[in-house]
Amino acid sequence: MSAVLKPTTEHFECPTGAGDLLPAAAQALLVDLHRRFEPRRQALLAARADRQARFDAGALPDFRADTGAIREASWQVAPLPAALQDRRVEITGPVDPKMVINALNSGASCYMADFEDSTAPVWRHLVAGQRALREAVAGTLGFTSSEGRAYALRPADGQAVLIVRPRGWHLDEKHVRIDGERLSAALFDAAVFAFHNAAALAARDRGPYLYLPKLQTMEEAQLWDEVLAHLEDTLGLPSGQIRVTVLIETLPAVFEMDEILHALRSRAAGLNCGRWDYIFSYIKTFRRHRNRVLPERAQVTMTQPFLKAYSELLIQTCHRRGAHAMGGMAAQIPIANDAEANDAAMARVRADKLREVTAGHDGTWVAHPGLIALARGIFDERMPTPHQHHFAREDVLVGRDELIAPPLGSITRRGFENNVEVCVRYLAAWLSGNGCVPIHGMMEDAATAEIARAQLWQWLHHADDGHPPLCLDDGTPVDYLLFEAVLLNLPSRLQRDGVPGLDRVPEALGLLERLTRADTLAEFLTLPAYERLDG
Known part of the structure; x- marks a missing residue:
């Protein structure tokens, strides 16, 4: 470590069962992060509440006047590392040992190990997930099911690239208290993972890589940048070693995509169309706007004008800045006992992935290993290059009204x-x-x-x-x-x-x-x- 932290365990409280994950040095790191960054986190959460109050009173989200120079200037993010050049199919899922093994062995380009939307934050699950990732990075992870079936990792060169999604800024980790206050769940997830795995991953040119969820503004991205820079310094990593992809899954964030990339420009690897959370954010942002009520979820597809505008503006923004524009999740899963229903579900997945690659996305998400071959086949056929940064999408002309237009249904x-x-x-x-x-x-x-x-x-x-x-x-x-x-x-x-x-x-x-x-x-x-x- 380049910065020596003195253990301050008398200020650190957590349940038993995580001693190997939280030795004194890890506890000291978490104490340092909490004291250094928690006031900023709370101020940003208060700013979210103030922003929502303005929306509730009738205001509409829009592009910021004070950051026009960032949007208009010519700049790009740092060059992408080799491991993140080709991300055509990413699988997402929770962090239990069986899922970690299956996802890394799945044949996907990347695996997003998710501590947020697909993991219920039970303490024993969080601890088991961190241990599973540590063992996976070390190459020692194994799992035997209750039926006696053994699961083992493929050799490292045949595994998906690991990307970890910590929880968002809005969530606390109630099981860990520092100076009597709950620790940020985002800091816990990211710091514990980095503490145990950053050196090994960096030595193999495999990161660490993170997906950052639920951001709303460039200031929230700046906080992440400062946190990760501090982690790099503390753990003895080169500046910019930790690379991140940001999920654009809130309506306010779509108006600050350039600004978010700029705030993270030394470590940004791309933006992702987090479509489901984005739809939720649209509803939440306009919860008091009676003229913007969405129809039922099945009718709110990516072909709806406001979602099409969002995804195409994301592609244009990313490619202008040298970053990946990642497509969204196919939530369908194979249906084993109903061939007709399965065929219909796979047809929807196929159409969705074809739309994404044709629009210019550089990769896509699936939720089930059974969809990887389908998605990869579509991207292989339409995207022979590692990505589509050359597809500038200069034809996209999207303004505020297109981004907030409510769909009919x-x-x-x-x-x-x-x-x-x-x-x-x-x-x-x-x-x-x-x-x-x-x-x-x-x-x-x-x-x-x-x-x-x-x-x-x-x-x-x-x-x-x-x-x-x-x-x-x-x-x-x-x-x-x-x-x-x-x-x-x-x-x-x-x-x-x-x-x-x-x-x-x-x-x-x-x-x-x-x-x-x-x-x-x-x-x-x-x-x-x-x-x-x-x-």
Whole structure:
């Protein structure tokens, strides 16, 4: 280490069971990061609340006047490392040992190990995930299932490139307290991973690489840049060794893509179309705008004008700056027992990936190993080069109005009922410790559940302030009578179907009802749910 930290364990509190991950030097690093950066984090979270209050009062997001010079100037991010030149197919998923092995062995270009949307932050799972990644980097990770099946890593040269997604700035790690305060979950995830793995990864020209979630502004990106620079200095890494890809998954961030890349220009490797969280952010940003209510989720596809504008502006911005423009998640998963349904799901994936590569994306995401060959085949055929930075997309002319234009559509009874079911089933599974849940042929995670939850709130609160209620396409009013009827009928059906997490269904029902009836849309579903999470 180039900077020596004195252990200050008397100021550090955490549960037992993580001693090997949190020796005195790691604890000292976390104490240092907390004291150095926590005031800035809190100030940025307060700025988010102020910004949302302005949106609630009728303001619209727009490009910043004070950063026009950054958008207009000619500059590029640092050259990409060899390991990140070709990222045509990335698989995402949680950090349990079996998933880590399967994802690294999957044949994908990269594996995004996700501590955020697809991991329920139970302490034992976080600890097990960090250990699994440490062992994977060391090449020693193995796993044996309860049925006796053994899983082992391929040789390193046949593995996907590892990219870790820490949790966002808005989340605390309640299990770790420093000076009596909760530690930032983002700092915990990133620092513990870097502490144990940065030197080994750097020695192999494999990073460390991170995906940064939920950013809204360039100032939030600047905070990450300072944190990572401090980690590099403390861990004896060259400046800019830690490379990052930023998920553009909030509506405010789409207006600051140039600025975010500029703030991270010594380490930025790309931007990603985090489409599901982006749709959720659109709903949340415009939660009080009665003229911008979205139709049911199934109708809010990437061909909708506001989402098409978002993805094409991201491509144009990235390619102008020498960064990758990564496509979004295909949430569909193979359906083993229904050939017709499986064919339809795969057709949707194929069309989505064809749209992405044709538009100029440099790679894409899948949620299941069974989709890798399909996605890779499409990108191999249409993208013979490692990426498409040469495709400048100078034809894209996108302004504020295109980015916020609401799509037309409807709410069907099936769409309403599906939102309720997804919320309840996901919450029940999440409270049971599972952050990634297959439901009706889709891999649902926190981001997709947030869309369902936020839509229910917005639809049911549409009649506030004297507005008439929304109606389903069959004329049924979208009101609390409909909501309660769906809630009442759901438990018996879930029990009949034998879905996982049944013992937490009553708790999930109660939490969803409270969140949906609340006067204000909660910022994140996971914040109140985290306080109820065991362990």
